[in-house]
Each structure stands twice: as structure tokens, then as C-alpha cells.
Amino acid sequence: MRLTMTVLARELNWGLIQNTNTQEDILSVRSLDGSGITYHANTLYIGTLADMKALPSGRPLMFLCSDKCSDAVTIPYNLNVLYPNSFYTVPECESIVMDMLERVGRVSSCSHLMYESLISGKGLEKIILTAQSIFDNLILVLDRKFKILSFSDSRQQPATGTWKEILESGQLPEQYIRKIENPDFADIICHKYEPVTRADNQSPGGYIMCYIKNNGNVDGYTVLAESNRPLTDTDIVLFKTFNNIVSYDYRRTHTLRDPKTRIYEQLITEILGGNLKDQQIQDRLAQIRPDLKKLKFVFVFGFFSDNTGKNKPLEPICDRIGMIVQTENCSVYKDKIVMLVSSDTRTALPPAIFNELRTFVKNNGMICGISNHFTDILDLPKAFRQSQAVLHLGKRLQRSESMLQYWTFSCLDMLESLQDKNNLLEYCNPTLQAMLDYDAENKTSYTKTLRLYIDSGKNSNKTAKELGVHRNTVDYRINRIRELFDVDFENPQLMFSFELSYRIFYFIDKYYLDLRPTRFFLLD
Known part of the structure; x- marks a missing residue:
């Protein structure tokens, strides 16, 4: 929820004169006392008509005038002005807006907590327990026949009287169902899709209720009952978020999915x-x-x-x-x-x-x-x-x-599809196998050097970095491989044969250790 001048005007039923098209969030409040002030964005300045006339021109500013603005008052072009419909002092106006800011902050943080409970994947119970820590009142989730599917009671003051009887019966009694199903009441919930506060002589106490909807159809109801503390306007805003989260959780279960x-x-x-x-x-x-x-x-x-x-x-x-x-x-x-x-x-x-x-x-x-x-x-x-x-x-x-x-992984998958793995080494290049034997006898590492050299696109610098040696060492080894094993590095078929052989070596080494020759340690 964002707090803007439009939201303030709507929530407080105050007047608003909008001279600019800006809709800045109100993040701070500042009373004007005649002293020098540096003006900032996202700040609502509060003062009298006299203070308003002293405001600088130029950049758009948000101003709350404690005096009622009549049609005779000229509003500077750069101001968006909010004014109460009855008399308030500047400190009273500041207190009202600060309360609204605190409410918005609570809505934001509490909404975040409830969305985190949804994302946790721990289901409806986790969502309700999180909401309980926020509302500290009885929470009910009902099916379409008003049977209680889940609930969470206030820890400090468990439900008593009629609410306790409702919990014990597992069903919202018929007299309350009739009231809930009143066409006017249902119309308010359906068309506005807003939580509706309900408190009358026939209900067990004040409560907020909303439909759980799925593709326009009613799947159930959520209820926040006034069992421990009085419900507030903030509860109504937060309850809408809670209901949206419960509705989503319902939709994602198999039986209630689209x-x-x-x-x-x-x-x-x-x-x-x-x-x-x-x-x-x-x-x-x-x-x-x-x-x-x-x-x-x-x-x-x-x-x-x-x-x-x-x-x-x-x-x-x-x-x-x-x-x-x-x-x-x-x-x-x-x-x-x-x-x-x-x-x-x-x-x-x-x-x-x-x-x-x-x-x-x-x-x-x-x-x-x-x-x-x-x-x-x-x-x-x-x-x-x-x-x-x-x-x-x-x-x-x-x-x-x-x-x-x-x-x-496609090459490894191809090798995995072969029924007889015992013959895999027969597909390997004989020169490479001879190189393995040479390394084992002479304690050299030509086979590993060649593998890294091919993998790097025949780049000596990258190979040296992988091996942790000087580039000259890599060049020396490549020249020795060329001399000892008659390897033509410009022959694409030979390079492919080497690459395939290395893939086979890797496949055996990782997946079929029982087929792994002892000299394979030279490849590590």
C-alpha cells in the first residue's frame, strides 16, 4: 500500500486540489514553523494559509493546509494541496498523517510476512499461523457450506461464548449463514471483492469476512473475528491481502485448480x-x-x-x-x-x-x-x-x-545407451591408450596435458593456467607429444577421435568404476 495525497484524501474524506500530475509517495511529514527549510521530494509539508503563501515556486510540492481552502483562495501552480473539511490545528494534522504513515508501514511489513508464508510452501496452516501473529484474533477458513476447514485462535485470549461454540461445532450456525447470505451483503462482497466488516445483534460479535474466489466462483470464506481485540481499519486492509493469499493457496491445490x-x-x-x-x-x-x-x-x-x-x-x-x-x-x-x-x-x-x-x-x-x-x-x-x-x-x-x-551431457547419454559397456575402451583412439602407458612408465603427464589443451581450443595460455605451470612447459609437452606419438594437431578427424576417447574415459571414470583401468589416475 502506498500513501499518496490521493489516498489521504480518500481515507480521511478531505479535500484535494491537484495542480500537478505528480503522484509522489509520502515518506515523511514536516510542519512549517517559519524557519528556513530545505524542501525535499516525498515530504508532505503542513501549515496554515499564511505558510502556503510563503512556499517557494518552481518544483512541485505537497502541502497540507490546516485551514479550510475556499474558492477565493489562490493556490500556487506548483502545489498539490490537501485540506480538512473541519478545523484542525497543525499539530493535529501532523499527528493524523503520522498515524497513516505508521499504518502504511505496518501494512507493508505484515503483507511481506504473509507472502513469505505462502512462498514457504508449508501450506494453509503456516499462512494462518503467520496471520494470527499479525491479527491476534480468531481466524476462520470456511468451505462453501460454511464448514470450518481451518482456524487459528488468539493465544492471549482464546475465543469464548458464541465463537467458542462455533469452533466446537465446526460449522458457522444457520442463523449467521442466513445473515451472510443476505443478497445485499453478498453483493457488496462479490462486486467490490473487498473485506466487509460485520457487527450486529444477530452475529456473535464484530468480524471481517471475504469470499475465496476461483475463476469467479466462490470456493469458501475467510473470517477474522473480533475475539480478543477491536478490529481496525488496518486490519481490513491487511485482511484483503490475507484473503488473496489464501485464495491463491486454494487455487494451487489439486481440487481447486483452474x-x-x-x-x-x-x-x-x-x-x-x-x-x-x-x-x-x-x-x-x-x-x-x-x-x-x-x-x-x-x-x-x-x-x-x-x-x-x-x-x-x-x-x-x-x-x-x-x-x-x-x-x-x-x-x-x-x-x-x-x-x-x-x-x-x-x-x-x-x-x-x-x-x-x-x-x-x-x-x-x-x-x-x-x-x-x-x-x-x-x-x-x-x-x-x-x-x-x-x-x-x-x-x-x-x-x-x-x-x-x-x-x-548428450555424449554421456549416448554412451549410457550402449547395452554392452565392457567394450567401451575398444572405441578409444589407440594413440591415446599408448600415451597412457607411456605416462605410467615414465611418470609424465602428456595425456592430461593433451586433454586440457584440446578442451581449451588448443590455447597454451589457458592450458598452462589449468595445470598451474608456465606456458613454455605446455609448449614443450605439446611438441614432445607431436614427436613421440606422431600427432597432427591440424587433423580434425584425429582431434575428434581424441575428444571422443576422453569422453569415454570420463564416462567410465564417473559411472562405471569397475571398468576403470588403474592407469586412469593419470587423467585426474
Whole structure:
């Protein structure tokens, strides 16, 4: 909530003369006492008509005039002037605005706390407990039939009397339901979608109530009851935030999700399960997701270890990922989270969103596999397999990186697909194997030097930096490799053969230690 002159005029029912188009936030208040003042932005100055006439011209200023401004009063062109409709002294005006500033600050900090409880993924109970620490009154969440789904009572003063009876019965009594269902009252809530304060002889005490709405339909009600302390205007503002958060939490649960979201989740399950024909996939996806862009990617999220994800529900995490990426194409499939991302560029996500997602994934002990991009939606199962493969290979590598792209693992995936791993070394370049034998016998490190030299694009400086040696040492070793093993570094086929061999060495070293020759330590 922002505090501007327009907000002040509306909240206090005061007059406002707006001479400029500026809508600055009011961050501080200053009474004019005739002494020299340096004027600043975002400050509301308070004084009398005489003080107003002494204000400097030029830059726009915000001024609260304690005197009532009549039509006869000339307002300088650079002033936006607020004035009460009855008499107040300057100190009284200052006190009123300071109270409003304090209220806005409380609204901001308390709203932040409630949104943090939503993001935590700990569900409705966490949200209500956080709200309880703010409101210190009885909070109820009701279904459409006014049955109590969840509640949190004041710790200092638990509900008594009628409110206690309501809690014990688990249902809002019929006499109050009739009152709530009064057409005029329902119309206020539905059309304004604002919290409504209710206090009359038929209700058990003052309370605030609002609908939980989903696609225009009522899913339930939230109630803040005056069981411990009187409700304030700030409570009404904060309760709207609370209701929005509860409404979102309801929408993201499976039973209350948007119908198209549920249909999408079911469709993804059927596609990945191989239960649909090509035309069915195209027709159904075009119906519920017509706005998919040309290039598509599949993200698959899983926990880095079984122990990490043992007691963590996937649905809240799935929803949080959807919030970060701002997509509804995120669903739970078996024990994984699957997200379909479409883009106009070859980059799946903007860098800022990608970095935020990476931080979230890492902080939750997860790992994510990202497929190559594809254009035909029928390739979705293939892209899903790629992401799954990256997830599988990445877990076994035990690396710190949490976002893994398939193209960096495609060679390892190809090797993993071979049924007979025992013959892998037969595909390696014989020169490289001879070099390994030479290093073992002569205590040299030509094999490792060659690997880093090729990886660096045959850059001696980068290779030297990786090895922690002088560039001349690298050049000497490369020349020796050329002489001893007749290596032509300008032969692209030979370089590719070396690269493939190194990938095979790496694959065996990381995934199949039982096939690892003892001399492989020379590659470390």
C-alpha cells in the first residue's frame, strides 16, 4: 500500500486540489514553523494559509493546509494541496498523517510476512499461523457450506461464548449463514471483492469476512473475528491481502485448480505415458495452450537425493516454480516436476528468471534437467527423456551445479545407451591408450596435458593456467607429444577421435568404476 495525497484524501474524506500530475509517495511529514527549510521530494509539508503563501515556486510540492481552502483562495501552480473539511490545528494534522504513515508501514511489513508464508510452501496452516501473529484474533477458513476447514485462535485470549461454540461445532450456525447470505451483503462482497466488516445483534460479535474466489466462483470464506481485540481499519486492509493469499493457496491445490490447469496436467500425464495418438496430442494441446511459442523446452526437477525429498510434498514446490517462471505449464508427474517452457529465442528463460530458479532449486536440495529445444509438440516425450537422462547422469556426478542442460551431457547419454559397456575402451583412439602407458612408465603427464589443451581450443595460455605451470612447459609437452606419438594437431578427424576417447574415459571414470583401468589416475 502506498500513501499518496490521493489516498489521504480518500481515507480521511478531505479535500484535494491537484495542480500537478505528480503522484509522489509520502515518506515523511514536516510542519512549517517559519524557519528556513530545505524542501525535499516525498515530504508532505503542513501549515496554515499564511505558510502556503510563503512556499517557494518552481518544483512541485505537497502541502497540507490546516485551514479550510475556499474558492477565493489562490493556490500556487506548483502545489498539490490537501485540506480538512473541519478545523484542525497543525499539530493535529501532523499527528493524523503520522498515524497513516505508521499504518502504511505496518501494512507493508505484515503483507511481506504473509507472502513469505505462502512462498514457504508449508501450506494453509503456516499462512494462518503467520496471520494470527499479525491479527491476534480468531481466524476462520470456511468451505462453501460454511464448514470450518481451518482456524487459528488468539493465544492471549482464546475465543469464548458464541465463537467458542462455533469452533466446537465446526460449522458457522444457520442463523449467521442466513445473515451472510443476505443478497445485499453478498453483493457488496462479490462486486467490490473487498473485506466487509460485520457487527450486529444477530452475529456473535464484530468480524471481517471475504469470499475465496476461483475463476469467479466462490470456493469458501475467510473470517477474522473480533475475539480478543477491536478490529481496525488496518486490519481490513491487511485482511484483503490475507484473503488473496489464501485464495491463491486454494487455487494451487489439486481440487481447486483452474479447470484448464487440471486438464493440462492430465494431458501431460497421458502424453508421457504414451497413451495418445499424434493428432489427439496436437488437438488437445492447441485447445488448452494455444499460445505456445515456436521453440519449446522441457525442464524436469527432482531431488538430489532420496533423503532430501523424503518428506517434501511436490505440489507446493511445483507451484513456487510456476510463480518464479510465471507459467501454468508446470505439473507433478510421478515423483518429478515437469515444466514445459516455450520461447521465441534459443534461450529458454531470461537470465534473471533462470538465476532465481537456479537459486531456488539449489536451496531446496534439487536438481533440474533441461532438454534441447524442439519445435514439434509431438517431440515432447523425446525431450522429456532427455531431461530425465540429464537428471539421472547429473545425480551420479555429484556436481554442485543444479541446472543441467542436455547438450552438455548428450555424449554421456549416448554412451549410457550402449547395452554392452565392457567394450567401451575398444572405441578409444589407440594413440591415446599408448600415451597412457607411456605416462605410467615414465611418470609424465602428456595425456592430461593433451586433454586440457584440446578442451581449451588448443590455447597454451589457458592450458598452462589449468595445470598451474608456465606456458613454455605446455609448449614443450605439446611438441614432445607431436614427436613421440606422431600427432597432427591440424587433423580434425584425429582431434575428434581424441575428444571422443576422453569422453569415454570420463564416462567410465564417473559411472562405471569397475571398468576403470588403474592407469586412469593419470587423467585426474
